[in-house]
Each structure stands twice: as structure tokens, then as C-alpha cells.
Amino acid sequence: MGGPDVVPLRSRRTLSRRPEQAGEHSLDRDGGYLGALSIPNASREASLYRDAVADAQAATPQRPSIVHGQIAAATSGAFGDVQSTGRTSGNTLFINPLMAIYFTVSLNELAARCLYLDRIENTIGRRQVIGRIEKFREETSTRIPRAFPH
Helix, strand or coil, rough: CCCCCCEEECCCCCCCCHHHHHHCCCCCCCCEEEEEEEEECHHHHHHHHHHHHHHHHHCCCCCCCCCHHHHHHHHCCCCCCCCCCHHCCCCCCECCHHEEEEEEEHHHHHHCCCCHHHHHHHCCCCHHHHHHHHHHHHHHHCCCCCCCCC
């Protein structure tokens, strides 16, 4: 994808620094946004991705990745309520082709915006990271969730 400090960015939640700073910082303006790429259904990359997801799900049958299962379904042309793992049974999913698009960013630029990075730096394990982020959120004003206008 471009180098060691490039990571896919897939986030549904956003946290502003402080309400008065919302919108002040732009990853793109600061050179941290590196572009987008898609994984077309018939491409070799899509086939290899689906194979990798299938291998990972077979290796972790107790907890297969819901996200990667959905992305793999999108790269195979699936659309709508597609169940890729039993973990989502009983829930309505929405698979769409846009799930096969990745936005890439500079890890250094992205990390520079993470206000709790110092709090998770020396953590051990997922629970400790989650706890520190929750504590940070309790001490910080977050944006009020609102629907994306479209």
C-alpha cells in the first residue's frame, strides 16, 4: 500500500479535540491523506483477499472477523443482507460495493491527531486499551452524533 507508515482507515466514530477545535485540522491539508484504492471483484487482489479471509476464519472459528467477512463479501459482488459468519445471525447487515474501497493515510500524521496516544502507549492487552480510551472519553467533550447528510 505504499510503505510502513500507511494504514487503511476505517472508522465510524470521530472524536474532535475540543468542540472549539472541530474542523481546524485536516489530514488532507496537512499531507496525511494518501488517497483511496478499490479492490475490484475480478482482480487478483480481491481473490487473494478473499482467500486470506477464508484462511483466517478457518484458523479462528470461535471468533471470525465480521468486518473482513463483510469486505470479502463486497469484493465478491454481494449486496444487502449477507451473512458471512454465524456471529451476525439475527442481525440485519448491509453489504455494499463501497466496502471494497480503502482510504490510506500516513500513520505518523494520523497518530499526531490521537489525543489519547500517550495514555495507551504502555498498555498490555485489549482490555487495558479499551479502559484507557473510555476514561479519556469521560474526560473529553465529543461531537454529538448526527446523520451524514446525503
